[in-house]
Amino acid sequence: MGELTGKVALVTGGSKGIGRATVELLAREGATIAMLARSKEPLAAAAQEIAGKYQVNVITETADILDPNSIKKYFEFLSKQIDQIDILVNNAGGSEQRVSKESVRMVATVDAPGDPELPPSRFADMNEEEFQNAFNQKFFGMLRVTREAMPLIRKSGDASIVNIVSVKGNQSPPRVLTSGIAWSACLNWSKSLSFELGPEGIRVNVVSVGGIVTPNLEGVHERFNEGETFEEFFKHRTKNVALRRLGQADEVADAIYFLASPRSSYITGQYLALDGGSVRCM
Numbered sequence: 001m002g003e004l005t006g007k008v009a010l011v012t013g014g015s016k017g018i019g020r021a022t023v024e025l026l027a028r029e030g031a032t033i034a035m036l037a038r039s040k041e042p043l044a045a046a047a048q049e050i051a052g053k054y055q056v057n058v059i060t061e062t063a064d065i066l067d068p069n070s071i072k073k074y075f076e077f078l079s080k081q082i083d084q085i086d087i088l089v090n091n092a093g094g095s096e097q098r099v100s101k102e103s104v105r106m107v108a109t110v111d112a113p114g115d116p117e118l119p120p121s122r123f124a125d126m127n128e129e130e131f132q133n134a135f136n137q138k139f140f141g142m143l144r145v146t147r148e149a150m151p152l153i154r155k156s157g158d159a160s161i162v163n164i165v166s167v168k169g170n171q172s173p174p175r176v177l178t179s180g181i182a183w184s185a186c187l188n189w190s191k192s193l194s195f196e197l198g199p200e201g202i203r204v205n206v207v208s209v210g211g212i213v214t215p216n217l218e219g220v221h222e223r224f225n226e227g228e229t230f231e232e233f234f235k236h237r238t239k240n241v242a243l244r245r246l247g248q249a250d251e252v253a254d255a256i257y258f259l260a261s262p263r264s265s266y267i268t269g270q271y272l273a274l275d276g277g278s279v280r281c282m
């Protein structure tokens with residue numbers, strides 16, 4: 001018997017990176033796992049591995065959090081498979097940053113103001129579509145998943161929602177303003193939701209991440225590197241990180257697990273930053 005035996009956990013984007021590491025911990029403690037992502041094969045591979053390793057039921061189906069119809073269909077499917085959701089981890093998402101013409105390298109949350117390698121600001125030439133895209137990608141994705149999940153979450157009686165955001169939501173440098181603002185919306189919405197759903201015994205918390213080594217960051221390196229190794233490419237990104245390194249997906253998964261599980265049963269409306277000390281919020 002694990003700590004989560006009898007519980008059902010839905011992890012969006014459970015096939016890779018932070019989501020994949022989280023699923024591992026939830027399954028190890030006996031939870032039934034539901035996960036969604038857009039690509040079928042990584043989902044199927046992860047499901048096979050997890051079900052084999054932990055002898056738990058793993059339910060997979062492809063869905064795109066950016067498409068309301070896809071999410072509606074996903075929940076029609078899921079509600080035929082399970083009776084309740086006890087844990088929802090809103091993790092799926094990508095990050096595409098617009099590349100400024102003047103920028104000589106990829107920008108990062110922790111870039112120091114006035115860094116001579118970076119253009120001074122890009123606000124003046126950002127258009128509304130960029131802001132709308134960021135909101136669609138970051139905020140509306142998690143909003144629509146949570147809304148469709150609510151009937152199943154309400155059946156739990158003891159549910160926990162953990163929303164994964166970026167530390168940009170707390171402190172948005174000018175050059176990544178669009179996603180920073182959209183992540184702030186996720187923070188404020190999570191705060192509001194924790195108060196609204198608390199009386200029903202539903203907890204809502206946020207895990208906020210800095211630079212974490214996942215396929216997402218590996219993709220950034222692949223796209224923008226000019227011959228530098230992964231370590232060389234991201235070295236500048238750790239300049240303002242107290243611990244002077246990027247994080248690992250399993251370090252984030254530990255925090256998500258804590259907030260998802262009964263170990264945090266009296267915690268709601270809170271924010272835990274996994275960023276090595278880049279944004280100091282105490």
Ligand SMILES: NC(=O)c1ccc[n+]([C@@H]2O[C@H](COP(=O)([O-])OP(=O)(O)OC[C@H]3O[C@@H](n4cnc5c(N)ncnc54)[C@H](OP(=O)(O)O)[C@@H]3O)[C@@H](O)[C@H]2O)c1
Nearest residue numbers: 013016017018037038039064065092093166211212214216
């Ligand atoms: N890693 C970082 O440094 C970092 C920093 C700040 C914020 N974050 C946020 O943390 C979360 C997890 O990041 P990660 O680094 O673990 O990413 P990752 O390695 O790229 O994994 C993302 C997961 O989400 C799925 N996904 C992406 N877009 C989706 C969509 N539209 N609909 C459904 N599933 C989707 C992916 O599968 P498919 O591609 O098959 O859909 C995959 O399973 C994301 O929301 C990301 O924005 C990460």
